[in-house]
Amino acid sequence: MTRHTLALWRLSLLTAIHFTVDMLSGTLPGFLPALRQEYALSLVAGTVLLTLCSFSSNGIQLWAGTLRKAAKRPKLVQLGLLLSCAICFAGLAPQTGAFAFLVVLVLVLGTGVAFAHPEGLRGICAIPEGSVTPAVATSLFMLAGFTGYATGPLIGGVLVEKFGFAGLYFLLIPVGLLLWLFHRARVRLALDNAPEPHAAPAHRASKPVSAVPVSPLTFRELFLLAVLINAGCGIMQGLLPSYMEELGFTLSFGGFSGTLFGLGAGLGAFGTSFLIKRYRVLSCLKLEIAAGIPLLVLYLALAGSRWAACLAPLAGMLVGAGFPQLVVLARTAQGSLALGARMGMIVGGSWGIAGIMLLLAGVAGKYFMLKTAMYLAPACFAAALAMLFILGKRGGSRAVPVQR
Incomplete structure (x- = not known):
């Protein structure tokens, strides 16, 4: 196997594992009703389970990003994939004490998700730029996660609707296959060091320009934007199946609706990854979110009609496309965090804090109807849009590129 082919094979396995881990965590909203x-x-109890899964997977991810800095083999990726299988045993909960059992189960699931992500991203960063550019490799990896979490509600809803909770055991088959293939691929990790800042010269000589785009924002600014975008996406993907069930639709259609929104967000993210070096990032993000908010509001207003489902992927494509762009920019954003820690923060930390909004939406759904609570999602995107306009007016913070 040539070096180029091996790099693409490792990229494929990392994206497949990211898809599977996030798909396993995404099944919970699908069969939650x-x-x-x-x-x-x-x-509220169901939302607590979703929130605990988010907190554990993303909170522990911050700690997991600081582990094994000198490691070259991604053992936490394999362990994370194995622990994520805990969700397959949701049907074993006893009638007495079921909630406590499910709490432990989602915490184990969340821990598995947390272990897989930071080292997975370090594995992506270790792929040579000659095989695939960092922006495209990262976007492919993020697309796999988005797609996995997006298809999770559909897969979980269909399996439970057709076979009961025992249908979740089918998900153990691809996990076993991936563990075997990943072990044989001998994936390596990038060094976990903080980026070394230096002043960018006005004119470059013959030295090639890095394929990693330079962030116009600080890492702190990118992180806050990621929290707002993920809060909106988390509310939509976490509660949409329950909302559709409340409107009288089947479990599978509720999962299908959540999948449409998530797939739209993932495909939009991949599409914009090719534009990130050609156009101003802030302008792209503002245009995407500004166009997506009205579509999302229209979809929520018309969700009682089946045909309105066609609006879900369009809205998701626009409002959710910005997050992977922020992950790419986080590699060169001004800040002192090492690579693993900043990847854990921008991916795990942002989703963890976004889980607070998901919990608030669940509580609001109990007291003010779930239909009303769903509009917290476009409110989060509107807050992100307002922040982008403020940063754009200020000109953003000047970031420095990574020393190569």
């Missing part, structure tokens, strides 16, 4: 009915759980 059935879980609530089986064990007599309230909407």
Whole structure:
């Protein structure tokens, strides 16, 4: 196998594992209505499970990003994939004490997700630029996660609707196959060092320009934007299946609706990865979110009609496309965090804090109807848009590129 082919094979395996890990965590929103009915759980209790999964997967991810800095083999990726299988055993919860059992289960699931992400991103960063550019490689990796989490509600909803909770055992088959293939591929990790800042010269000589785009914002600014975007996406993907079930649709259609939104966000992210070096990033983000908010509001208003589902991927494509762009920019943003820590923060930390909005939406759904609570999602995107305009007017903070 040539070096180029080996790099692409490792990229494929890393993206496949990212897809599978996030798909496993994404199944929970899809069969949550059935879980609530089986064990007599309230909407708030169901939202607590979703939030705990988000907190554990993303909070622990911050710590996981600081582990094994000198490691060259991604053992945490394999362990994370294995622990993520915990969700397959949701049907084993006892009738008495079911909520406590499910809490432990989602915490194990979240820990698995947390372990897989930082080293997975370090594996992506170790892929030679001659094989695929960092922006495209990172976007492919993020697209796999988006697609996995997006298809999770559909897969979980269909399996539970057709086979009961025992249908989740089918998901153990691809996990076993991936663990075997990943072990044989001998994936390596990038060094976990902080970027070395230096002043960018006005004119470059014959030295080639790095394929990694230079961030116009500081890491702190990127992080806050990521929190707002992820909060909106988290509310949509976490509660949309329950909202559709409340409107009278089947479990599978609720999962399908969540999948449409998530797939739109993932495809939009991949498409914009090719534009990130040609156009101003802030302008692209503002245009995407400004166009997506009205579509999202229209979809929520018309969600009771089946045909309105066609609006979900369009809205997701626009409002959710910015997050992977922020992940790419985080590699060169001004800040002192090492690579693994900043990847854990921008991916895990932002999703963890966004989980607070998901919990608030669940509580609001109990007291003000779930339909009203769903509009917190476009409110989060509107806040991100306002921040982008403020940063654009200020000109953003001047960042420095990575020394090559």
